[in-house]
Amino acid sequence: MCASVVGVIRVSGLSKRYGDVLAVHDLTFTVPPGRVTGFLGPNGAGKSTTLRMILGLNRPSSGTATINGRPFAHLRAGLRHVGALLDANDVHGGRSAAAHLSALARGNGLPRRRVHEVLAEVRLAGVAGRRLGGFSLGMRQRLGIATALLGDPPVLLFDEPVNGLDPEGVRWVRDLFRRLAAEGRAVLVSSHLMSEVEHTADRLVVIGRGELIAEESVAEFAARGSRAGVSVRTPAAAELAALLTRAGAAVTAEGVDALTVTGLSAPRVGELAHTHGIVLHGLATRTASLEQAFMELTADRADHRAGERR
């Protein structure tokens, strides 16, 4: 594959201070090509501020963010390098969808047919001439996605893209993200809800209070939840527990014939049992829900927890 067209975002030591508030603190992560990277954090964690710094809209207090090794802020035709949907309402309500996209396309030297192509792709071709002031949030989200696709860029950023979309729209947008990644593009999708990205993302970048909590694959992240582990059912529970503990695992008894094991994989547990002639009646890997792992990890770093009163 041709390396020059592949996009990668590198964020390095990025910080942003607003007066006394440190919105983003020393953030370092990479968004690789060919993957959908979920960018997760509770409300107020600093996701949007980070995205704005990547796009050169906000100046970092320190650190750098680069697209293919270059700061985005000096590019002449940004749409060809990065497609971004930050806020679907960042449009002028007095313009038609076609006029809005035409101005953006023209400013980047893109042919006019791209406007019709992206409008058709997001299924807004029928309302191209209608003024944006009359668009619903879902229609604006589609327009924002159309804007991001306009320049056929190798890097795409989407901030809370499913807000306002109907279930069919949500499925469509997930398929779109998967397809964009499969084409070799770097796709970053932010959300404050794990459920929105767990079916789309290959990797996760999780932040809380402006700091990095995790940067890893979805599977690795799921394993962090406290309910993750291996469930074993065996008539020789006590014997197996002692054996597994010696092998370095943490073992909890779940009744007379069941154990929960963490620190060893299911195949390894099975092998050890077999080697020592212990009969197993059940052996299963139990993954915590991603949502739960996310809640546990961000609980102490959430700025706006539900039910909290000042």
Add this chain to the structure above:
Amino acid sequence: MSTATPIARPTTPPARFRDLLAAEWIKLWSLRSTRWLLGVGALALIGFAAYSSVNTYLDWPTYTPREQAAYHPVSEVLTGATAALLVIGAGSVGALTVVGEYATGLIRTTLTAVPARHRVVAAKVAVVAAVMLTLGAVVTAASFGASQAILSGRQIGVSLTDPGVLRVLAADALLAPVAALVGMGLGALLRHTAAAVVAVCGVLVVVPSFLKPTVHQWANDLYATLPLYVWRNCLSQTHPRDSPALPTVTGSWVVFALWPLVAALLTLIVVTRRDV
């Protein structure tokens, strides 16, 4: 990564500055409010000039010889009141080209599409200046033509070659782009629709309207830095009076050049420096 296939890159030519000019032109012209304001405003100004000329035509026999001697037909093109309207209209449209981006959030979309902010500002300034200069020239020419057609019935028409006439017409035509660019600067500074329009009215129209030449020379020098003041007391007159209390023609042109220049620089600095 094995599943990743290369993206087919479009062989589009690189974005040129003239593409940005076209983009700003589309943005300005795709707003119904701009088209209405500029269209109706231009027609209204031409209408006022014609109406005022008709009044002069009808009242001419009642003018004293002294009044007739002091009268100059080119003054029908823009009166003090219509000049104020023109400045408010042009200044507001100029302000809205920037405020419209900030107040709606469109600026984030714009600067994501074209991250090189100085190019966006340069294109916006160029398009606004060109559109407003065209508008000013059309209004001036049409008003002058209508006024001449009406007044020729009294044999009080003037020729473009008469002393001072071309200068007055040039100053009338330039009032719109000067006001529009100053409005842009105020819009960039304030980023709020109502505040920007109030500032345009205050700085460009209301304050200069209250000022009259005084016995204090420092005050006269200060007043002579305001665009509408120098237009009223110097550039709009075919034979400006030569008095130290009044602005000079050269000084007035400098004011007409410096205000939009400083405003454009201010817009550039504010837009490139601030987070959006």
